Amino acid sequence: MIGRVVTVAVLVGLAVVSWQIVAGGTPAELGDVSRHYVERGVIENRASTLVTSVVVNYRGLDTLGEVAVLFLSVSGVAFVLRRFHGEPSAPPTPSSEIVRTGARLLVGPMLLFGIYIFVHGHLTPGGGFQGGAVIASAVLLLLLAERDRPLPHAFLSWLESTSGAGFVIVGLVGLAVVGSFLANRGVAGLGEWNRLFSAGVIPIVYTLTGLKVGSELATLLDIMMRGERKEGGR
Amino acid sequence: MTPGTVYLASGMALIVIGIACAVLKRNLLRMVLGFAILDTGVHLFIAAMGYLPGRTAPIADEANMFSDAVTMTLDSTRFVDPVPQALVLTAIVIGVGVTALMLAYVVRLHAREGTLDVGAFRRLKW
Numbered sequence A: 001m002i003g004r005v006v007t008v009a010v011l012v013g014l015a016v017v018s019w020q021i022v023a024g025g026t027p028a029e030l031g032d033v034s035r036h037y038v039e040r041g042v043i044e045n046r047a048s049t050l051v052t053s054v055v056v057n058y059r060g061l062d063t064l065g066e067v068a069v070l071f072l073s074v075s076g077v078a079f080v081l082r083r084f085h086g087e088p089s090a091p092p093t094p095s096s097e098i099v100r101t102g103a104r105l106l107v108g109p110m111l112l113f114g115i116y117i118f119v120h121g122h123l124t125p126g127g128g129f130q131g132g133a134v135i136a137s138a139v140l141l142l143l144l145a146e147r148d149r150p151l152p153h154a155f156l157s158w159l160e161s162t163s164g165a166g167f168v169i170v171g172l173v174g175l176a177v178v179g180s181f182l183a184n185r186g187v188a189g190l191g192e193w194n195r196l197f198s199a200g201v202i203p204i205v206y207t208l209t210g211l212k213v214g215s216e217l218a219t220l221l222d223i224m225m226r227g228e229r230k231e232g233g234r
Numbered sequence B: 001m002t003p004g005t006v007y008l009a010s011g012m013a014l015i016v017i018g019i020a021c022a023v024l025k026r027n028l029l030r031m032v033l034g035f036a037i038l039d040t041g042v043h044l045f046i047a048a049m050g051y052l053p054g055r056t057a058p059i060a061d062e063a064n065m066f067s068d069a070v071t072m073t074l075d076s077t078r079f080v081d082p083v084p085q086a087l088v089l090t091a092i093v094i095g096v097g098v099t100a101l102m103l104a105y106v107v108r109l110h111a112r113e114g115t116l117d118v119g120a121f122r123r124l125k126w
Helices: A002-023 A032-045 A050-058 A060-080 A097-119 A128-145 A153-177 A202-226 B003-024 B028-049 B082-113
Strands: B066-068
Touching (some): A002 B003, A032 A050, A032 B082, A050 A060, A050 B082, A060 A153, A060 A202, A097 A128, A097 A202, A128 A202, A128 B082, A153 A202, A202 B082, B028 B082
16 A cells, blocks of 8 residues: 555655646757758658658668567567467468458559558658558458458568568668768769659668558457468578 | 647647656556557657647648749748657557557566556566
């Protein structure tokens, strides 16, 4: 009981301290780094979305680390939830006619929408992670509708590792051609501002990220719904 | 109270609620939910740090957003800060991964001990 009182007291203290931070308000002007990113973002990358230009180009190395963390967490889930020998799996409840028909109708457009989001990552809000999440939700609908249909694990595994390797290869090409990892200018033609085929390597990197995140999250959902399978290969 | 302050205050409130939920609850699932709420609060707080009143999202989709149309220099007084938004984009993905891992541990612990009460896991207690 005394622990609870101490905890609540600490939380109240935290609330008081945080109120001091909040009362300071938001900054009135952009910082130096942000101003550089905003003013020179279109010149240097030809990407309309400045957030994409920060995520994929200026801080591209962080994004590679982020992809690695996501991969590690999916591997961790697969390891923790692996099925032990002799442990029976619960038989899946068949889903209703409505879910199955709706899934058949919706899965195609949802996959297409996910691809649209990551292909247009440099023009509109969105990008590889968001598109990958939409693709994974399409896979979740498919899993909910047809509980006993197995996912193509070998293909997903291949797609995930190939696109991850592609990300690193694009970065290494920048290192070889311009001398900096994940460089954009001088590696591919930047093209015309606000066109689909523009912004150099940014759409390539975001497409690879989208495929990687989509296949990873699809594998994650599959593991969580019915446990690791022997042919999973991971 | 400006909108920026409201966003900051909501973010901080969610952070405190999340920590309280993670520390005070005894059910493992609710503790994981507390961490998810904490995550959301941090995201809202960081995104609000880059908020500047009266400015637009950092997407240059119109030609009149350039202060110098020839060199394509953007007018930096028209946009909110893109850096916190990029940070939040990263943090959301990491948060999903961490939550998935925590839930996987909860599933394992429940299969092993048959309960979700954190007080029942006495093996690491001294």
